[in-house]
Amino acid sequence: MAATVLEVRRLVLAQCPWVNGVELEGTGNGVILVHVDVAADAPADAAARIDTALDEVRPMCMDFAVSIGTRPVAPLAPPSGWLALASLVSDESGGGLTRSLTHLVPAVERIHHNADGRGGIEILASDFEGNAPPAFLERVRKAAEATVSADVRISIRPLPAGDPRGSLDNAGFYIPRRTRALVDFTDQEQEKYAVRLRRLLDGAEEHIPVVDAFQGNAIVCTTTMGGNAPVSCFLPLYDRLYLKMPPALRTEEDAEAYLHTHFGFSSRDFFVYCARGKIVPVFKFAMGHYPTAIATRFLDDLSLAMVTPRQLDFIVARYAWRNAAYVRALRDDRALSAAAHERLRALKARDSHSEADALMIEALGFALTAATSFEGMMWHRGHLFSAHFSPAALLVHMASVTFDAKDESMRSLDVQSSAHTAALSQAFNASAYDGLSMHQPIHQLVAQFFGDSASLSPRAGKTTKQLVEAFQLAYSEEIPADEYLDLFDRAETRRVRAIVNELLGAYGVPEKQEELRDAVRSLNDQVAKMARRDLLRAEVDVVGNLASAGKAAAGSTAIGNLLASALDLKIVKVVGQQAFDALVEDTKLGDAFDAIRGGINRTPAAAVRLFRIRSRLAELKAQKK
Numbered sequence: 001m002a003a004t005v006l007e008v009r010r011l012v013l014a015q016c017p018w019v020n021g022v023e024l025e026g027t028g029n030g031v032i033l034v035h036v037d038v039a040a041d042a043p044a045d046a047a048a049r050i051d052t053a054l055d056e057v058r059p060m061c062m063d064f065a066v067s068i069g070t071r072p073v074a075p076l077a078p079p080s081g082w083l084a085l086a087s088l089v090s091d092e093s094g095g096g097l098t099r100s101l102t103h104l105v106p107a108v109e110r111i112h113h114n115a116d117g118r119g120g121i122e123i124l125a126s127d128f129e130g131n132a133p134p135a136f137l138e139r140v141r142k143a144a145e146a147t148v149s150a151d152v153r154i155s156i157r158p159l160p161a162g163d164p165r166g167s168l169d170n171a172g173f174y175i176p177r178r179t180r181a182l183v184d185f186t187d188q189e190q191e192k193y194a195v196r197l198r199r200l201l202d203g204a205e206e207h208i209p210v211v212d213a214f215q216g217n218a219i220v221c222t223t224t225m226g227g228n229a230p231v232s233c234f235l236p237l238y239d240r241l242y243l244k245m246p247p248a249l250r251t252e253e254d255a256e257a258y259l260h261t262h263f264g265f266s267s268r269d270f271f272v273y274c275a276r277g278k279i280v281p282v283f284k285f286a287m288g289h290y291p292t293a294i295a296t297r298f299l300d301d302l303s304l305a306m307v308t309p310r311q312l313d314f315i316v317a318r319y320a321w322r323n324a325a326y327v328r329a330l331r332d333d334r335a336l337s338a339a340a341h342e343r344l345r346a347l348k349a350r351d352s353h354s355e356a357d358a359l360m361i362e363a364l365g366f367a368l369t370a371a372t373s374f375e376g377m378m379w380h381r382g383h384l385f386s387a388h389f390s391p392a393a394l395l396v397h398m399a400s401v402t403f404d405a406k407d408e409s410m411r412s413l414d415v416q417s418s419a420h421t422a423a424l425s426q427a428f429n430a431s432a433y434d435g436l437s438m439h440q441p442i443h444q445l446v447a448q449f450f451g452d453s454a455s456l457s458p459r460a461g462k463t464t465k466q467l468v469e470a471f472q473l474a475y476s477e478e479i480p481a482d483e484y485l486d487l488f489d490r491a492e493t494r495r496v497r498a499i500v501n502e503l504l505g506a507y508g509v510p511e512k513q514e515e516l517r518d519a520v521r522s523l524n525d526q527v528a529k530m531a532r533r534d535l536l537r538a539e540v541d542v543v544g545n546l547a548s549a550g551k552a553a554a555g556s557t558a559i560g561n562l563l564a565s566a567l568d569l570k571i572v573k574v575v576g577q578q579a580f581d582a583l584v585e586d587t588k589l590g591d592a593f594d595a596i597r598g599g600i601n602r603t604p605a606a607a608v609r610l611f612r613i614r615s616r617l618a619e620l621k622a623q624k625k
Helices: 005-015 047-055 081-088 094-106 134-147 178-202 232-233 255-263 266-275 291-299 309-323 323-334 334-348 357-381 393-405 409-427 440-450 456-469 480-488 490-506 510-531 555-568 577-584 587-600 605-624
Strands: 019-024 030-036 063-068 107-115 121-127 155-160 217-223 242-243 281-285 430-435
Touching: 005 047, 005 334, 005 357, 019 107, 030 047, 047 063, 047 555, 081 094, 081 178, 081 357, 094 107, 094 134, 107 134, 121 134, 134 155, 134 510, 178 291, 178 309, 178 357, 217 232, 217 409, 232 242, 232 255, 232 456, 242 323, 255 266, 266 281, 266 480, 281 309, 291 409, 309 323, 309 357, 309 409, 323 357, 334 357, 334 587, 357 393, 357 456, 393 409, 393 440, 409 430, 409 440, 456 480, 456 490, 456 510, 480 605, 490 510
Parallel strands: 030 063, 121 155, 217 242, 217 430, 242 281
Antiparallel strands: 019 030, 107 121
C-alpha cells in the first residue's frame, strides 16, 4: 500500500471501532496530520492505538501525527469514481507506478517519472499519437494522485518527442497496442466496471446475459503451455466453449497464426462459431493485447459473442463477493475486524513462526486486506484473484507458505492455476479445462475443494482429444462450420459427452490405456460393421432396421409402440430418412431408439450414435468437395 487518503481512512476505521471519522491534512513537509473524531467510549490510549494502526501504511519517507478532536480542517480530498478504486491496494514503487499509470490512462504510450528532490514526483508523459494535450496530462495527474501516498506533490509535463526516456519496451509487463478505438473502448470499460462494482457492494448484482442467459452445457478452456490445446475437440462435446484468449506480443499481428496456434481454428470458422454463440472468446486483458485484426473485428461486429476484459473481472468479482462471506462480515462488524487485526499483530510479533502460524498470517492478512480493499483488489487484479476467493482459498494460501519457503514456487503457481480455472468454471456455470497445471496430483487435490465442479486436467484433456479424434468427430476445416454446428446441437453434444465421459470414467487413468484402446477399437469396429450394412441409407422403421429389405426384427413394432406410449409420443412405423433424422434428434426419443436399435442389431447404443454422426459428417465433407 502507498498510504493514499482512502487507504489510511479505511485502515483506521477497520482497526479502531470507536472512531467515528477520519480526515487527513497535508503539511507539505513529509508529515500527514490525522484528525480523528472518536466516540465517548474511546479508550484512554486512543491516539496510541491509532498510531499503531498506521504502522501498516507508514512509508519510510512519511510520518503521521494523530490529533483527536473535531476541529475543522482543510482535508485532503480522496479521489472519486473509478480513481477511488485505483487508490485502494495502490503501489507507488517505481515499476508499480508505471504499471498503474499505463493501466489507468490507456492513452499513455511513453512515460517517465522521478523524485523531484522536494518530496514530490515529476512525471513526463505523451500519448499514443506522440502528443500531450492538457486533458491528457490532467488525467495522468489525477491518476498519479490517486495512486501515490497522500500529500505527495505531483508535477506533470509533456515528454518531448525526441526524449529517450519513457520507453515502455522493457517495462516488465505487456504493453497493449493503442488506437483511438481501443483507447475509447477501454475508457468506457473502466467507467462501467466501476459502476458495476459499486452496485455489487451495495447489494445489487448485475445480470450478464452472455453467461446468465445461456442454457446448455459449457466449458471454460485455458490454453496449454505450448499452445495446441484440444479446444477444437470440445466442439462435439459442449454447447458452448468459453475460450480464455492468451495475450499476444505487440509484434504478433498474424491473426490466422494466433488462432491456429492456440486453438486449432481457421479465422473463417472461428468467427462463424462466435457468431453462432458456440464459441465465446474471453479476453483476459485489454483488447490491445490481441492481434489488431481480432480486436477490431470484435469491436466492430456486434453479431459476435464475447466476454470483454472488464466483464470477465466483474463476473469473477460477483463470484468472489458471493463466496467471501468473511469479507462481508469483517466490513460490517468493525469490532470483529479490530479483533482480527489485533490477532494478526500478535502472530507477527512472535519470535519464531510455525508453519501453522505462517499460514494464519498469510490467510488472515489477505482476509483483512480484502475486507478494507475488496473493490481495489478487484480493480487492479480482477479475475486473477479468483483462486483466492474460491473454495480452495486456504489451500492456495497454504501452497504459498509451504512451496515458496522450499523454493518450489512453480508448485504454488500450479495450485493457483488449478484453483483459478476451477473458480472460473463456477463463475461461468460451466465445466473447465485446465491446460496450465503441470502436476496431475496437484490438479486432483485442488479439484476436491470444488464439489461437483467438473474440471479436466491436461491429461484428461489429452485423452478427450484422442477419443474425439479416434471416433472421427473432431472439428475439421473440410466441414462447413454452420453445418457442423447444426449437427452438434444440444441433444447431440450431450450424447457424445456421455460416451466420452463413460470411457474416461472407466479407463481414464494411464494404467488402463490398453483397456481404453480396446474399448475404442471395439466401438469403431461396430461402427464399421454398420457402415458396411448401409444401415441408414434406405427407408427405416422407428427401431432402425431396413424395412425396404424386409429385415424388420420380430416384435420391433410392439417395442416401438410401447416406447411411444411410455414417452407419450405419436410415431409412425415407417418414415422417410429426413423425417426419421428429425424424429431421433428429440433427446429422450433419440436416446431410447439408439438403445433399441443397438439391442436389435446386437450393437452398443454408443456405436449406433457414433455411426449416425459419422455418416452425417461424411455427407458434409462430400458436399463441400
